[in-house]
Amino acid sequence: MFWEKLEKIEGCDFFKEIEDSTNIELIKFFLKYIFQGDKSYSKLLKNVSKDEKEMEEKDTLIQYLTLIIVANTRYYNLFIKNYVKRYFENIEKTLNKLPNKVSVWEFIKVSAHSRNNDLKLESLELDKGVVDISPVRETYYMELIRVRLREMVERIKADSDRTILEHEGVQEIVKFMEKMVKPQDVGGIKAVNFQGEIPLEWHPPCIRKILEDILSGGSPSHYARRSFVVYWFCAKFNPNLRPLNKEGELVNISALDIAKSEEAIENFIEEMLKLFSNVEDFNPEKTRYYICHNIGYKVADHLTHCEYCKNWREDGGKGLRYYCNPDEICRMRRNGRPLVIHPLDYLCYNINRHMKRKKR
Template sequence: MFLDNMESIRDLNLIDEINDSSNLKLIKYRLKLLFWNKNLEISDEDNEKEFLEFSREYQNLLSICSTGDIEIFSEKIDYLTLILAANSKNHNIYIKKLAEEYAEKIPLENEDSRVNIWDFIDVAANSRNNDLHLERMILEGDIVLLNQKRQSIYNFEKIRLKIKNYVDKVRNAQMPREIKDLLLKKAEEAFSEIKIDYNIESGIRVSTKEYSGEIPEDWHPPCMREILNDILSGGSPSHYARRSFVVYRFVSQFDPNLRPIEEGTLTNKSAQDIATEDQIERFLDEIINIFKSVGDFDVEKTKYYISHNIGYKVANHITHCEYCKNWRDDGGKGLGYYCRPDSTCSRKDIIHPLDYLCQNINRHVKKSE
């Protein structure tokens, strides 16, 4: 994996490399391979042939453009691809796709594989994947035994976390504005011909008497941004985190002032009390499209759970998005991992994720007056 061989690319002149037209062409090829879309009008066999033929084209192009060791050159292209992907709106699904690609290459052991318990805990604790809870594992002393299904999950999560760590570092790197603008421009160009089958948009449209329009990403509380990032990168948030995420996104669009408990009483409102059936159905489609990237995705089950969460057809009231105090001290519900408080979170009047959103909406309205 190219991330294991960073020495070979440590001294690259990033600007020159990104501006090199042959490099950009190779990056586009690399992304097309990673996000390969099947042609539904031909057979699986013919699709496989097309993919292999395009792979050969990519390898030939690498050999033509390389001036030295082709393996090192290939790793350089992978690295440059990561840089641009990290600076694109597709960064999360890139993480998922690349992790899948590498994980598929790891052979699974016929017998149970043996993983050191601390190595396992390091991956499991950070992945938040329900299928890697230690209490579900078979242990032999300080060794965790993994059957083939769990080997596959463990391999994917281990690689996903590694890639995500690098992508996050790139996204958070401090750099001059002109360089950032260049990376954004080149990233957009690199992805211009790539068809993404997942909903990678984080924007929510709100229409209330206070504000109407799309909510910028940084108006949402850190916890909701973190859950969205985790889902889109192939993570598997706990059911409690998913429920809070779904309810937050639903209520934020149609009644951001609604809270699960008002004056000490559980709010007893259904989805149709705050939205029309058409709006609810569109919301279901949007959320299902987001959850497609989760490992345990199932359309019908997902639709059922979402409908239950928002009080639509299979339930008669909206459940709730947890209050902030329950994120900080989650009692093992898997919420604390996503709680990354910022200065707005520390305000005394911010006690619920929707308070954070309302605070930003009100701040914008006041500035506009």
């Protein structure tokens, strides 16, 4: 795949290549493509290349130079996420040509570094050291790319010249990137301290609808169940927790960091088990395992965050969009931007509104 080409030019003279104004311009356009989906990059690349071979070589160089720069900024996680998205947009028509079977060791390498609950070896067919990934093929290849990119980023960070960000050309690119990718998901609403039971109507429509499905014996998708569990956990112990921090980096935090005591966590798990006993495919052992995994307790060391609202709307077949029915609070805006960008924002808005009324 593409990283094989990138690995071949790892020894290129970065500072020499970054002196080329054409390369700087191409890097900017490539970043616009990755973060915004702007297709001007391919046109510019074609204009500065003599033929297909040169265009391919130049593209590989630009991608690698970009990766070096991004790896030295706080935006590398966002870059990887968007790179995977663009890559799959390009190969969508040929996705079915990717192999359905992979070596068990390749699968383990990817799944061990992935946070996707679908990549579980025990749920797939294994025959003579080969795993049939047909049921999770797209997920597997997305995670494969993410893992390989992250490995390259870590390698670049470890070997990087610390003066790289002092280079004038690099500073120009970083400033360009900062203007374009200021994390818009960071922010939302923070709640003041609140003690007491949270009324059902304070929760967002998506969460209420999943709860209704569960209580009525329905069978919400895996992602819907996961989103509900982690939302409910955070709503109970820390409604101000969000997936990204101020720098736009993923917040890795365990259940104990949030709830502070094992007793509180165990009580929460029992509450969830009682709730999920209503669903048609309820299995207490599996349900307990997934709850623990999702909240980052014992079987995992980090919480799997509830998705941002935009990911509910553009769920990629995860079964979240079905539950996304915005009401007037969801649609509220401040300075032209959505006020609620995460399900917990909805809860925090209602907590704050209640506390203000209480003071009057």
